[in-house]
Amino acid sequence: MILIDYKDSRPIYEQIFDKLRLLILNGALKADEKMPSVRTMAMELSINPNTIQRSYSELERQGYIYTVKGRGNFVSDIGKLREEYRKEIFNRLDEVCASAGNAGITGEELIEHIRGGGKQ
Amino acid sequence: MILIDYKDSRPIYEQIFDKLRLLILNGALKADEKMPSVRTMAMELSINPNTIQRSYSELERQGYIYTVKGRGNFVSDIGKLREEYRKEIFNRLDEVCASAGNAGITGEELIEHIRGGGKQ
Amino acid sequence: MILIDYKDSRPIYEQIFDKLRLLILNGALKADEKMPSVRTMAMELSINPNTIQRSYSELERQGYIYTVKGRGNFVSDIGKLREEYRKEIFNRLDEVCASAGNAGITGEELIEHIRGGGKQ
């Protein structure tokens, strides 16, 4: 379900955070569904529980999951968060556009690339 | 000429690398032009020379500048590099598109955002 | 009668404790009235009986209820406790005043806020 890329420069806790967040935004993990326990996931991925804990804490801090002490972590009912994620993506798009401008790439070229389905 | 943002989470050597690379890609720094010496730039920016050296090494490794022992660093004649930089940007665009897909954003929405000039 | 907020960070036993204490201080639960049994309440709230037990133990420890073996839990005749609860509140108020002082908020501002009915 989750694969860790040790060659990725991003820290492990962040990779896990990103993938879980995506599963929640996707709807693959639904509201009030129980997440795998910190220890279970740590065992499955052969990773220290502290590291998983950190991913979960960050998910909780940003409102993607909520914690019930002694019971586990559960998926939140996200609503506003979808909107925030959309903004995050448009911001990243803006950055790409800015870099493109510096490299002499026009907006039309970017659009053509998107239309072509990327990675042509 | 170069401003460092200490509140930026990116390391200093990377900020400097990015800005110098941009000046070269821009044509602001032209082929065979001499770069400021490591020490000069370190003084001007009040930064550890090791840090400047690291930016320069990375620029050299990627082919943006070349070093002549005892004489200094000079801007390369970049040709292929422009093309590589373009690829890098299209790759970043592909990543944004992939994330967008996961969030239910269509290519048309991205295109509309680009057309609108972003940051509306 | 009692609603548990699983998204509240406070532990469940504490939420139940707080709400029952309030019902007693309110007078909604009167002296010598019988409390619902641990099992009944556990069933109604779909909660582990151990958790309810813990809330009841804490209520008993602080004198809000008393236990008769084999018969159940009963509301105490609270008198001093009202006074203690008042002290607790004034202590919390003192803490707020102290924090306010550190933030440069004057007592008059706090008073004005109270007069204004708060949450304006």
Added chain:
Amino acid sequence: MILIDYKDSRPIYEQIFDKLRLLILNGALKADEKMPSVRTMAMELSINPNTIQRSYSELERQGYIYTVKGRGNFVSDIGKLREEYRKEIFNRLDEVCASAGNAGITGEELIEHIRGGGKQ
């Protein structure tokens, strides 16, 4: 400068966070001033560096300090944050008022308590 209360139920990292935040809000630590290094503070307080690190991370996340890799942590120029802290305090005051209402304490009593300087 900072004392840890091991009898306090709040975790150590939170106590340190609170105290440092206060020193910043106070102006005792000024904008762009260097914070003690994680290790130095860990030694002084005889606490594990990871714990200090956690306090610093939280301070950074909330914008009270900023980190320059390889150099250290520095106090941010807080502005909005003062306003947020004020709000936090008024929220806490609102909670006290609500509890007071439940205990039959009037707003006037609270005001009188504040006027009297508390802890009378």
Added chain:
DNA sequence: GTGGTCTAGACCACA
């Protein structure tokens, strides 16, 4: 030297 990440292992509160 400075912060960032991770592991191993422990102990605690809570259910």
Added chain:
DNA sequence: GTGGTCTAGACCACA
């Protein structure tokens, strides 16, 4: 069993 906190110790990137 479940998450939360902490210590001890290691290794890395950065300056």
